[in-house]
Amino acid sequence: MIRALAWVLRRDLLLAFRRRGDVVNALVFFVIVVSLFPLGVGPEPNQLRGMAPGVLWVAALLACMLSLARLFAPDHQDGTLEQMLLAGEPLVVLVMGKVISHWLVSGLPLVLIAPLLGLQFDLPGNALAVLGVSLLLGTPVLSLIGAVGAALTLGVRGSGVLVALLVLPLFVPVLIFGAGAVGATVAGTGAEAHFLLLGGFLALSVVLAPWACAAALRIAME
């Protein structure tokens, strides 16, 4: 089983590496969207500092969602997904591998870049660190829930926007506590409760999401 997981991981990372452009595009999208907000609301530092957690987190949500289109669709188109379903390995393991590689390619870069962008919003140092950790805990949950949405809409027309409609409401708790963690740090109250809850969401989605995703893939492919 570990071998199957490693195989999926290696394959997806290799494919992502070959299409570095796609990965970079999503990252650039994140940077651009975050930079748009000050242009929209004005450069006043206090206002930006207040907005920053929400803006950075919402942009991360949107960037994650954009990258979901690459999760299953290419494999579906070239027939690999069908082979994965027919393989002897448990589909849940293969799904987990794909989600991990999706997170490594789409989520982790956000975790690394967001604190830098936080500087644009005049966030203090400890808030930047909390931002990084909150995204570190939260972006895997986005990948996991997003994978279920991507599997449900596989091959459906208009799936890009449809996936957004399906998963964004489900992202709301992660958004609330992720942005809330940074906000609490800026305000001086602690972010421990937020981290605990984010960790709880992560644990819950690691257990449930791959299973729901595998079920959705089977439904999509039968």
Place this chain on the structure above:
Amino acid sequence: MNWGSWQNFVAMGGYGFYVWGAYVVTLIALVAEIVGLIMRRRGVIERLAKYYAARRRNNESEA
């Protein structure tokens, strides 16, 4: 609850716009749903009747 007069009832202590704004829209929405369902049923029956008629004609012309 004694309103005293129709005017009092409609005025709702000054909040008439809000109370009736809520109730009337609710009524409109529910009626709209009912009408929609009636129309949907009629549409389905009409469409299926045409479908069956066309299928019968098709079978007869092939037979």
Place this chain on the structure above:
Amino acid sequence: MAMSKSRRFSLYYFSSPQSFYPLAGALQPWFAALAVLLCAVGLYIGFFVAPTDATQGEVYRIIFIHVAASWMSMFLYLVMGFWSGVGLVLNTRLSSMVATALAPTGALFTFLALWTGSFWGKPTWGTWWAWDARMTSELILLFLYIGFMALQSAIDDQRRADKAGAVLALVGTINIPIIYFSVKWWSTLHQGASVSLTSAPTMAKTMLLGMLIMALGFWMYSIAATLARVRCVILERERHTDWVEAEIGRQTT
């Protein structure tokens, strides 16, 4: 094998669309009548029995439809999730049809909960939209309903649409308590002392009674509307069968 005179009656008889269709048709007028009756009684209590509220005056009377609508919006989602889950696990067509038929009514009540809540909020809170826990959760619930309907209408293959919708509805059902908890936490944090938009400070017995009866009335209405809608869904989906053809023939003569 001994021949028994009486056939064992089983509720499973009604799990086929063909047998459920006439049952739904027979039951529907009764639920409609109950709905009208209960809503009439509830509205009477709401407007002519329940007293004026000490703090909110007459505007609190919106509560009679607001609370009923929001209870229905939540309840119908759970019922929808349940039946689509049954359809997914047991592979029964009718359960999925019922789930599909429930969604629009549930979405409508969610919209009404938002609308009436907004009209209640403006005079009491001063804004048309207050980001309190209940209203925000209702908004997200509306998105969940719309997502379910959008997913089902986007997928052409009927069975796939049923099952995909079921997975989505079940995922949504699990998420609803999490979403509500998160939004409630967020709302109390950002509004300080939380006064729920939807709490009438003193609940006289008549107010509570009116609310409950209206909720029951809306429940009966939902059942009647869903039965009517599922009959349309059954006709559409089972059009390749002889019994539907016969039924259409009966309806058009």
